[in-house]
Amino acid sequence: MHPNQHFRHEDQSFHKSLIDRIGFGMVFCETPDGPRVAHTPMLQTETGKIRFHLARGNALTKHLADCRALIIVNGPDAYISARWYEDPNQVPTWNYLAVEAEGTVERIDREGLVELLAALSARHEARILDGTPWTMDKLSDKHREGLLNAIVGFEMTVENWRETAKLSQNKPAEVRAPVIAGLERQGDAAMAGLMRDLPA
Template sequence: MRTNPSFALDQVDEVRRLIRENPWVSLISHTDAGELVASHYPVILDPAAADGEIVLLSHVGRPDEQLHELGAHELLVIVQGPHGYISPGWYDARPAVPTWNFVTAHLHGTPEILSDAENLRVLAALVDHFEDRLPAPRRMNGTVENAEYAARIVAGTVGFRLRVTRFTAKNKMSQNKPADTVERILAELDGDGPYASPSLAAQMRRAHASSPDQRKSDQAASGRQAAE
């Protein structure tokens, strides 16, 4: 991912928030056979992780653990947050090109394979994480029948814990645009047009509220570049 200091997201807490709000991720491996393997699974954060750490819990369905050679080498996990098209018509009359606003993180680490008992606990935690929002949550171990069924299907999955050893994250939310342009973009994203996206508008507001000094610096730099 191309780096840009204006859009860098390097706060661990913000990356953890991104994962919590966008738990459907891509798992990518470069195997010893020289192949690229990609799969897609939900993840949760390990509640036992220390402050400043990012530790993921998840599982794969067999035979994905073999395809990925899970545990034998580093895994790349891609987390994608709100994103969307930004039209130059939302700027002003000056010549401009379209862009795409987005927030994403690339997480690296070598997975630790879990025992069947640990895997079962992680699967139950995954279910609880998503069921908690429902008015009548269905727990994996909520009844004897559910627990017995879960115990049977656990053999078809392989659980893992991934301690993130490094990450690169980017939060590109028009931080290099003047305040009036940002407001026009937000109005379009909040509207009812073909590229409206309330979730992207919310992410933009969070990005601009968290770094007003950086935004002023970026706008000044943008103005200097336009004048050159």
């Protein structure tokens, strides 16, 4: 993660809120076949563990059980143009939010996998404004079993958190203001809003 302490955010609620809001990330693990990564929906449990599932045929699936792995969840990001600063000695940069979770991964049983899928779909279906939320009971038993057999559920016990909230905190408010305006002109309301919410 970024070495500048200005961009650290030690509050554990930051980690949870980013995982909850984004709901999707990457799992990395060193395997006998070399380093591998998988992209997957994620859910943090009440005890702070991170659950996810992979296709049974994924190159990482057969190696993950009892593996020490790394999970990365990325939040909003944006290119910051040097033209938005008055100081000619500024350079372009990139602002972003990211969380890393490191820990040991275990496979979860079928019941846990079904619970994970139901919780994932319930969370994300609730964000869709129109229609009736989709649930797994809409599937036929045969189709449901076939889909469940095609995926494997996992759970990481997080031992280390690392985070970056790089939002130009190392610059005073009067320097950030034209950057925020530039982002808004570009239509990047998410990053502009995050930067605006920083303490003065």
